[in-house]
Amino acid sequence: MAARQRIIPVRREYNRWVANQTLEDYALRFTAKSARRFSSSRISQTAIGAISFLALEAIGGTITLSYGTTNAIFAIVAAAIAMLAIGWPISRYAIRHGVDIDLLTRGASFGYIGSTITSLIYASFTFMLFAIEASIMTGALDLAFGIPPWIGYIISAVVVIPLVIYGVQLISRFQLITQPFWIILNILPFVFIAFMDWQKFDLWRAFAGIDHSNAQVGGPAPFNLVEFGAASAVILALMPQIGEQVDFLRFLPPEGLRKWRHRFAVFLAGPGWVVVGVPKLLAGSFLAVLTLSTAVPIREAADPAHMYFAAFGYMIPNDTAALLLMAAFVVVSQLKINVMNAYAGSLAWSNFFSRLTHSHPGRVVWLVFNVVIALLLMELGIYRLLEATLGIFSIVAMAWLCTISADLMINKPLGLSPEGIEFKRAHLYDINPVGLGSMFGSAAIALAAHFGLFGPLMASLATYVTLIAFLISPALAFATKGKFYLARKPRQSWKTLGSITCSICEHPFEHEDMAWCPAYAAPICSLCCSLDSRCHDMCKPHARLNTQVGAVARSFLPESVITRLTTRLGRYATTAVFRSR
Template identity: 50%
Template sequence: MKNTHSPLLRSYHSWIANESLEDYSLRYAARSFRKWSPFIIANTALGGISFLALEAIGAAITLSHGFANAFPAILVAIVFIFIASFPIAYYSSRYNIDMDLLTRGAGFGYIGSTITSLVYATFTFIFFALEGAIMAQALLLLAGIPLVVGYLISSIVIIPITFMGVTMINRVQLVSQPVWVAMQLLPFAYILYEDPETIRRWTGFIGTQEGGSAFNILSFGSALGILFALSIQIGEQVDYLRFLPEENRKNRSAWWAAVILAGPGWILVGGLKILFGSFLAVLVISAGQPKQTALEPVHMYIQAYEYVFADPGLVLAAATIFVIISQVKINITNAYAGSLAWSNFFSRVTLYHPGRVVWLLFNIMISLLLMMLGVFDTLEVVLAIYSVIAAAWVGAIFADLAILKPLGISPSFTEFKRAYLPDFNPVGCGAMALASLAAFFVFAGFFGELAQAYAAPMAFFIALLTAVLIGVLTGGRYYIARPSVALAGPGDANVRCELCGFEYERPDMAHCTFYQRPVCSLCCSLEAHCHDMCKSPQVAVGTDFGTSTGGLRAKIAPNTFKRLVKAGGIFLALSVVVAAAILITYRLIEPDPASTHLDSSLILFGVFLALLPLLAVGTWWIVLSHESRELAERDLLISLEELEKAQNDLAANERLAAIGEVTATVSHELRNPLGTLVNSADLLRRSVTGTQAETLGELDRLQRNAWRCVKIIDDLLDFSRNYSFYAIEIELDGWVTRALADIDPALRARIVVELGSESAVLADSERLRQAFVNILNNAAQACDLATSDAPIRVATFSEGDEVVLDVTDRGIGMTDDVRRRIFEPLFSTNAFGVGLGMPLVRRIIEHMGGTVRVTSESGTGTTVQFRLPRAGAPEP
């Protein structure tokens, strides 16, 4: 019998249970939540393309490498990102999962995709910091607000909108989109109308680096490498596309339009904005402004709006309002996507999920820290390094979705639930690791300056080819850890998670072999007690892997690696928060960046260093407190299991007591009348002559039924009696031969014997015989009902530390419902049966330390196995 465990009901914070705030983070987006039209979702997804970092990137590569290299690089990047993003957008929309859940099933595995969650989270807070810095610059110019205060304002204003999730974000994007589009295009219309000569100045701009006057393969590669970092933007698009309604005949055109335009199509709008930034940067340079000013989108649009308004106040106000609207629109997307990415990362690292809202604040805090460190001033370097990792990730995913799935090597669907995924898949993990490592060596300049410029494209293609190669060589066997299990009930009905108590749609549910119950994907992700036994059934629950493997690992405390990773994550989070607070303090007391006071910085740095040991102690306190809570839960789980077992034993004993009490009464009241009835029938038979055949037949039938009543009373007494078991060592093969010699010859003639255990067991010979004969009689009855003359097979064999006695018939078999109930007392499918035979059989075998296994199929036959411990084998 399978080992089952009683679940502890998991209690989440109220905002986690409120899906209007949580937005099904870490989950499949349920149909009931996907209530918006394709237009609304596409509009929300495209609302995030307002980010002015695109203009800054276009300006940076144009001012450095000239138009002759920046323009073709932008065109190539548009084509590349569109093609690479399309399968990601399609599969996410088709299966309603976010970027991380998609990555799990697209070649990385459940744990392997944690690194990609970290990469994606990095993208969100880098771009949040860039956009926040741009917004702070606008506030400084418009209202004289210091940059530090502007950083705080640009961060805090995002929190209430993103806190409310996609419901509020939809409304904000819907209202702001027309205003943003109009303010984006208006100045360019004026510029082209009033001064078309600016196009010539733009196309003739040669840049500051050597080789910008004409197309240069080195400059082109450097510009392209920076643009490759934008390939991860598709992750933010699919964080919204997962809420698309299901495709049907009625909405097919709108659905596909949303997938294409709001998915890979983002780069069409984004590419145009990159070109806008390239154009405006040249415009600012032509006006006599320095390069650093030309890189700032605020100054770009101030220069642009000078063509629209003559009043400098209106120019500054219009440019600032446009920048603020753009930054709010994009940073609610950056913050939202970051909260999902951090949730996915920490839920697997710590097996704890405090809610998306907590990680929203954490993501904004890191972004604020980057603003304070001046991330905008190192834009080109940051994006050039990041693009290598981003390209490797996208290359591995693209290989799976666009090549391995059509070839049938990867499953046609995308599995995201922990219960069915391996921890690591070498296809994605191996490809990304190899491509990133190789590309970083190239980027470091080990293979020359030309190769260095093309490190990001090389990372993409190395990951693509490596993923395909590994997928073909492994045959795709590392995608699924075990087949999914169909859950009971109607296909369109929600299923209750037995851990948290909430109901979810079937795609979000999995069958847990540890609890033998359906659980939701989030509870499955956070389960700490099962040790993934569903994917390693041969490993006993609670096995200490550190001690079972021996060697050095046996000397390490259990769960050391997990504990260190958890502590490292918490220490990083605390350090970020403290560093941000100290940096804000420093910037507030040092408002003028031109003048620095060494004493202040050294004092605050010393404070930070002094706090680090306290943070380390606090980290371990948090980790140990969490482990103490887990230990208490585990103890409670064991106590509940013991309580459930005691309750079941008590209920069984109460049933036995009730049966015994009833049986004693029935036996006392009916045995004498039945005995009289049998004797009277026998006396009448003797007095009837041979010519009265009909009377003789009725008297025989009367006598048989009287004896059947006596047999029922005996069975009831037998079942309710507490036996003493006298276990001795029995050589099983010889015992079976002797037992078969004593049974009815007609039944013995139907039996085929295959004895091969050659082992002894500790058993009560008489009780074992009682159980064995009961099973043989059941097999004979099943064959008679099936009118089958097929033999009954009796076999013995050894399996590990168990000795098996196997009885197989080719009778009528059992349905699944009957098979599940055969051990219930008083349940019987036989019109004349009492339903005590199989419960008595199990009682006898379990008293001897064994188990009874029954496999049956209706119309095919039944196999019953007695599995007894081998004599001398160690106790489990």
């Protein structure tokens, strides 16, 4: 029997951005228990600060102008219930295991390489939402100060970078400082409107959409199921927001605190963000109708800058003062959300490229990369395509997050998948067909519905069709007997150790972040394991991508076709496929 090949370790020297966890914030690894020292109130305040985004008002206004108040309200409530139910298990497992949304996805039925697809989905959400939010801020700067949009885009993007470089510590401090100003100005204008012009609420309730004849004033606008579905699709595109909440919740201590205040804070900071989000969506719905009644053009009535200029006009009779207050409010609100978008995007891109390139220049590099992409989208005018963009994106995002939630909510309690969340490359199959099959299956059915295969009614309700993932995921887990979740198990004896030194970077880490590497015959941390390109996954030859592809291809393709296929994949792919025989 041939002796197992071993590789001589070469110490990995990370640059100062990667080595400094104040900058890096455990971007690619388990959040150490020693770093999870924030109080539930501070983290919840930080996470709730993410709900400041005025895209909620913009979306509420957009769907109201298009589909009417009644359809908008029903869509907001239905979408909120769906987001709350889907996000609840995701938040609980993230806190319990100290992982961000990407690491959670790896262990929740997607596998090590399979989750690169979801990292790209999540990264797309962060820079798309960043671009939308910065476009709103740019509109406020243009309206208040006459700053040209192309300059406003640059200002709105670049100003975020210094706030995000130092990670959760600086972000949480910024959120706490700006919170009182944001809360007061969110509530106060509606108090003035209620006392001074209550009739506008009656006008809002009766509004049936710009393409419809309004219902009788004083009565509600009619309900239409097709328009309800179309409005829901736009709102459900916000489902990945739970990922940004999780990126901060992982810094909470493990579930040892059983006090109700802690649980309530965690709820609000996690899936309960919709409890704060729903009033903001309704506020945008109302303000769009209010703004439209002031003779503002339809294309600008759903713009938060014009919305809050009209709202602050009830508080301050002076137009200049109202304009300046609006600008201050919009700038603060958009900075509060875009620090979260930029931070989450830096984590998503770090995870995505580390698996494809086996390199990691640091979270700060991907922070700048994310902001640059968002800036390009702003210059191309993404805000003008808000409804169309979010409608398609919601199907893909919902398919991904429904699959994760189904695994955590159904598969794990039923024993169809292993307990806990395993995220290390050394312990995972590259591809887990449960997650990918469920996500692609539910997305394919929903997209078919969206493009009219099942009629106009199902086309409008296509986003809700992705809930079929709650059936597909357990069915696939049962069919595969859960064997594609773990390639091998961690060493149980390490659980008693406080920390273990990585043989490659020579830094100590907690045992959850470590694996035994047969290639180096020594312990290795999760990040060094992810970045290693010399071992060729010696620890899990049966779980490598090429081996898995070969096993599937061998079941329905002739040997001659497999030979040609593996030859094109390269010498390593050929060896991996035929070694599994």
